[in-house]
Amino acid sequence: MNKIPFGPTYDEMLHPETVKAEVRQKALKALQEDELDPVNLFNITWKNNRDEVRKMVLPSALTGVDANIVVMLGCGFPSGSHKVGPAYSTLIEGMVDNEIVPGEHTILGPSTGNFGIGTAYISKLLGFRAIVIMPDNMSKERYERIRKYGGELELTPGSESDVILTLERTHAMMKDPKNKALAQFELFPNYRFHRHVTGNSAVEAVKGVGNGRIAGFTSAPGSAGTIAAGDQIKKVFPEARIAALEPYECSTLANGGRGQHRIEGIGDKMCTLIHNVGTTDFVILIKDEETIQGLKIFHDGAEALVHMGVDREIALNLQNSFGPSGICNIIGAIKLAKFLRLGPDDNVVTVATDGFDRYHSVLADLNGRYLETTEQVLQRWTRNIFLDAGEDSVFDFRQQARKEQLYRQKENDWLKFGYTKQFLDSMREQTFWEQEYAKVQTYNEKIAALR
Numbered sequence: 001m002n003k004i005p006f007g008p009t010y011d012e013m014l015h016p017e018t019v020k021a022e023v024r025q026k027a028l029k030a031l032q033e034d035e036l037d038p039v040n041l042f043n044i045t046w047k048n049n050r051d052e053v054r055k056m057v058l059p060s061a062l063t064g065v066d067a068n069i070v071v072m073l074g075c076g077f078p079s080g081s082h083k084v085g086p087a088y089s090t091l092i093e094g095m096v097d098n099e100i101v102p103g104e105h106t107i108l109g110p111s112t113g114n115f116g117i118g119t120a121y122i123s124k125l126l127g128f129r130a131i132v133i134m135p136d137n138m139s140k141e142r143y144e145r146i147r148k149y150g151g152e153l154e155l156t157p158g159s160e161s162d163v164i165l166t167l168e169r170t171h172a173m174m175k176d177p178k179n180k181a182l183a184q185f186e187l188f189p190n191y192r193f194h195r196h197v198t199g200n201s202a203v204e205a206v207k208g209v210g211n212g213r214i215a216g217f218t219s220a221p222g223s224a225g226t227i228a229a230g231d232q233i234k235k236v237f238p239e240a241r242i243a244a245l246e247p248y249e250c251s252t253l254a255n256g257g258r259g260q261h262r263i264e265g266i267g268d269k270m271c272t273l274i275h276n277v278g279t280t281d282f283v284i285l286i287k288d289e290e291t292i293q294g295l296k297i298f299h300d301g302a303e304a305l306v307h308m309g310v311d312r313e314i315a316l317n318l319q320n321s322f323g324p325s326g327i328c329n330i331i332g333a334i335k336l337a338k339f340l341r342l343g344p345d346d347n348v349v350t351v352a353t354d355g356f357d358r359y360h361s362v363l364a365d366l367n368g369r370y371l372e373t374t375e376q377v378l379q380r381w382t383r384n385i386f387l388d389a390g391e392d393s394v395f396d397f398r399q400q401a402r403k404e405q406l407y408r409q410k411e412n413d414w415l416k417f418g419y420t421k422q423f424l425d426s427m428r429e430q431t432f433w434e435q436e437y438a439k440v441q442t443y444n445e446k447i448a449a450l451r
């Protein structure tokens with residue numbers, strides 16, 4: 001076993017400053033110099049080396065709204081996305097419960113990419129063989145990363161919205177007792193990581209911004225792990241409104257719509273088991289092409305943005321910190337701020353799951369499709385996508401009748417995997433989620449005791 005067989009507790013991921021100084025320093029050094037050093041487990045946190053949440057506050061010159069749009073940046077996590085957090089949390093809970101044993105078990109990671117990358121990475125650090133089960137039509141950078149971390153690939157046909165096939169394959173492979181799945185769509189460590197670590201980091205991220213509170217939180221669900229941060233945000237700021245974002249082309253939560261789309265990581269044609277739909281107030285639809293054009297603006301349009309009044313340093317910081325789903329989350333945050341009539345004191349928090357590094361091929365494809373992407377064109381796109389983002393496609397899910405639609409969707413998606421109606425009904429009560437969340441303390445203690 002490695003010198004550090006177990007990594008951080010949930011509390012230490014939220015507060016890395018409480019990790020032993022020597023280990024934290026070693027970890028920060030390894031993040032720059034050796035990403036495969038297991039000490040990197042202690043870099044699974046939203047905080048930078050100054051113990052501040054990695055974030056950007058977007059200017060009105062880009063968003064067109066008075067409210068502050070605060071984006072938490074996931075690209076600084078080891079492996080390049082915050083999805084490594086749920087992968088680690090699921091694996092470590094299994095290890096301390098003695099259900100997952102190194103040398104005995106192979107780890108399965110059903111995913112559209114980033115969770116698979118996280119699974120391969122964490123498995124490598126903790127000494128497990130990993131098989132990532134994902135659609136065969138995702139951006140090629142994802143497969144390369146998984147192979148680089150020693151992960152094996154099991155591909156299912158299709159793209160982003162065909163993730164249900166990866167789930168079916170995972171459930172079939174789980175019949176072999178040697179295989180243990182980090183089943184992100186249905187296991188609660190994903191909920192716990194995001195509620196505790198992401199949710200409380202969001203609360204810290206708005207300190208000193210506007211009124212220091214959170215009026216809205218937007219997240220486009222893939223597994224619906226990240227949106228669990230909303231449950232914690234609502235605990236601290238009960239006025240906060242939570243919006244789930246979906247591709248316009250695959251509006252499963254909004255109205256049962258199902259279709260192909262290109263926002264990698266989200267919109268998987270289902271209501272995941274771990275999605276607490278009781279706290280979801282709105283569902284907002286975002287057009288996939290706008291997120292790809294947004295990627296072009298952020299990556300290549302610094303000059304265009306500067307000429308529209310965006311501070312140069314901010315324009316340059318946008319270049320590498322976003323992928324299409326992060327841009328989707330920003331557009332959703334703007335729409336929510338407009339819908340709720342938020343003002344300059346108000347904050348809407350959202351998340352950029354990963355950075356540009358895994359989307360070169362997506363941008364190359366866009367460059368092939370558009371004859372012209374001059375500064376003028378990019379400015380027109382910026383106005384259309386961000387500044388003039390409308391309140392259209394905002395669905396209010398605060399009424400029980402609308403919630404029933406989501407409960408029905410969940411039944412439709414999960415009864416077939418062996419979950420009972422009684423269990424699904426128990427999720428209608430907030431106490432179900434509070435009980436799942438309370439296990440954070442149990443695992444804090446178990447991890448600390450066993451490492």
Ligand SMILES: Cc1ncc(COP(=O)(O)O)c(C=O)c1O
Pocket residue numbers: 083112113114115220221222223224225226227264265266323325326353354
């Ligand atoms: C790029 C990207 N964005 C968004 C998400 C959605 O996050 P979550 O699964 O926490 O809902 C994912 C999930 O894999 C992702 O890879």
